Amino acid sequence: MNTALPQIPDYLRILPEIVLALFGMIIMLIDPFLDERRNQKTLGAIGLVGALVAIASTFCMAKQPGAGFWGMVHVDSFSVFFHFLVTAVTALVILSSYEYMQVQQIQAGEYYALVLFGALGMCLMSSAVELVLIFIALEISSISTYILAGFRRRAAVSSEASVKYFLLGSFATAFFLYGVALMFGATGSTSIEIIGQKLQEGPVSVLAYAALALMFVGLGFKVAAAPFHVWTPDVYEGAPAPVVGFMSTAPKAAVFAVLLRIIFEAHAPGALWLIWIAAVLSMTIGNIAALVQTNVKRLLAYSSIAHAGYTLVAYAALPANGIPSAMFYAASYAAMNVGAFAIISHFAGAGERYVTVEDYSGLGQRSPVLAATLTVFLLSLIGIPMTGGFFAKFYVFSAALQNHLTGLVIIGVLNSAIGAYYYLRIIVAMYMREPQVETEVAPISFSLGSAIAISVIATLYLGILPGRVLEFASRSAADLVR
């Protein structure tokens, strides 16, 4: 191993992470010096600036492709893509949290710091090519989200969500770590590239299969894939709505990136069947359970399980099609889900009182703009043309079909038809039922409004002109499988 000190390009390759860490620490340091009333505003602004600078530094990072820190991180268009995605989601979530924190009367500056630290871990996951570093990144991201899930301190459900997520999450990361250890035993390395070479060269030992299965359990938990999904509905129900928007998109995208590296770059053996089963279970369980939900957050939790299943379908395809379609899916899911949760967080009101489908009755009359934008996100989740969700599903299924996985595609397509029903229930409630709740919908603040607007634009952009994003993703795929 080269023991020379890290050079400047090395630091540039983790510039977004450095930026996020710096801003996170600034928030922690300033927080005690601000009085309680003003700190929300200032700290939120600092957090937002941090996220924006991180987006900008992603472009700096992109100019330094190659391996850094003795082959621990690798900057390629693949990691740039996920850096951009994670930091953009972070910025949107901070924008949409600001009003929420005020309404819920949560005064905690470290909220924004935790969001930034979480983003740091997720960014690092997408460029790490070394299993131990991946584990550290995973922990950084997970621990932040454990705390964030419990941020509605006064609500018991929120604490429950946090504890449940923490206990089960630690359990899952232990599985991952165990898998890493076994993989080291099987191949003598923790570098994904070397593991890939070893696995391709000789006969694959039983140990490697076991390692892979264990790692898949750990990662499957993080993306809420069935059968490791049981925590999702409770945690999503309890956690603050903007946090759910965050943790259902950014960490998932990052873990999906790790999974892409492990499956395609390390040429994981026997992964197809793991993926096949997990994908079918996730889609089916997620969609069927969502049918009977009355709480919108729980409903979207099951929907997120189903969407993890759709994304996994891409992993069963060949790398040339599978990787770009999984990346596209992550991006479009992020756009629509962050947007949907931003609206839900606004509409929930103080104490998150209005979160059932019933409460959405007549929203089309009470707040036409909010209802129309939520409809766009829901249609995108269904997968209706002109929205990002449509192309996402489309690419995933056609990628699987090119690998002759007709059975998997048919199951997926049927599932997306089932899925239409429960999203539709919300739309129906908004437009076709009379209002139940008498209270006025509060006017939307500028920050939340811009977060929603950006999400809508992104969703529609991905649905009408998906070419450029997909092309970028295809190039990344070529980088990845070199």
Add this chain to the structure above:
Amino acid sequence: MNLTALHSWILTLVTFTPLAGALLLLLSPRRDREIRWFALGISILTFVLSLHLIVHFDAAKKTGFNFELDRAWIPTPNIHYHLGVDGVSMWLVVLTTFLTPLCVLISWKSIHDRVKEFFIILLVLETALIGVFVALDLFLFYFFWEATLIPMALLIGMYGHGRKVYAAIKFFLYTMVASVFMLAAILWLYANTNPHTFDFVTIQNAIHSGQVPNFFAAAQWLFLGFFVAFAVKVPLFPFHTWLPDAHVEAPTAGSVLLAGVLLKMGTYGMLRFNLGLFPDQARANAWWVMVLALIGIIYGALVAMIQPNMKKLIAYSSISHLGFVVLGIFSFTPSGLNGATFVMLAHGISTGGLFMLAGILYERRHTYDIAEFGGLATPMPKYAAFFLFIVLASVGLPLLNGFIGEFLVLNGAFQARAVYGILGATGVIWAAGYLLWMYQRVFFGQVTNPINRMLPDLDLRERIALLPAAVVALVMGVTPFLWLNTIDPAVQTMLVPFTQVASRMVGQ
């Protein structure tokens, strides 16, 4: 403007003018009166633009489509913005643009709540419907196909009456579930063409020249994938149960577009894709499709006979009429296909007219119950006259538009197999039965219900909305060749693979 440039962009213009109008409406203030006029103006403008298609249509064109435009849209997957029409789809486009202004007129007063949203939805629906008929890229076709769903479901769910939410969801789920099978088939075709393409013409050529690997193993499933999506839309027995619900609860404009245009998406799809891409499978499956069509004709008519609800009666009559279209298509004869296309257009006009008439009565009495009426000819003579005219057109009286199409279809069915023709012909008799009986119960005799004595007759707006439908019904009946001259070449082109199949079979 340069005429060739106009020719290649005219379809885009026709397709997206309503959408542009809808976007403008979205930004406009809520002034209901102006919004109505604006929507009327946009829909008439679209109609005028679509007349360009009729005037400059080149029926003699030997290969390809008219007004074709083919631009790359998305590089991977290889999706093209490929538009074009032949004699069949052009008339369906014109039917759509013709009916929409009438829908605007007929909704003038009956829609008084959320007016802006109503006309936005209506115009978006028009764009999606036109798009379905002009798309020549399978992806683009699916795109528009799905895009029709939401506005229609919203029209039913937001502006309907009674169990409107139930009807809207049923409509949405039925068609959505059915069309995912089509999506799977489309994806299969894309994955198995080399180079990968969604282009209809390229895929068609590849299939017919045997360049698609594994095609014969999958063809039956692909045929069914497309067929299920279309059969639900038509709706073919036994996939029809969503239709009466959707019709009865829909607002008048929704019913008019639903019966007039939306159902034709299904029959058009069969004509273009089931016949165009899978001629061998179409032939092999024709027997049961025709049996289903015959069941639809007779069953629809019998159920229509006993309906106490006027709108439901018209809805079931649609099932019966659309059975004729399917019967004609799967006879694979020029006469059958010409007739099927003609019935599609004629049914659009006359059933659209019937729904408008039913809607006018509903505006006055808020009921569709036939038993509530009787002797209406006395207080509403003009209304009764229009109604009679459209009923006769729908029944298939010679010199009105219903006759020609059904005659040609039955002629084609006879050529395919005599018993199909004989059974189909009974449908004409049934139609006369249920429609005239309904007419008699509603209009003849003494005014039984005293409320009806005071009903106002048609006003100017309503007459303006109804007159075009009546005139076109007459013109189509008297000079059908104006339509058939352009339909026939398209139909002959569609049938080329079938004559080849036949000669291949003889050769063996």
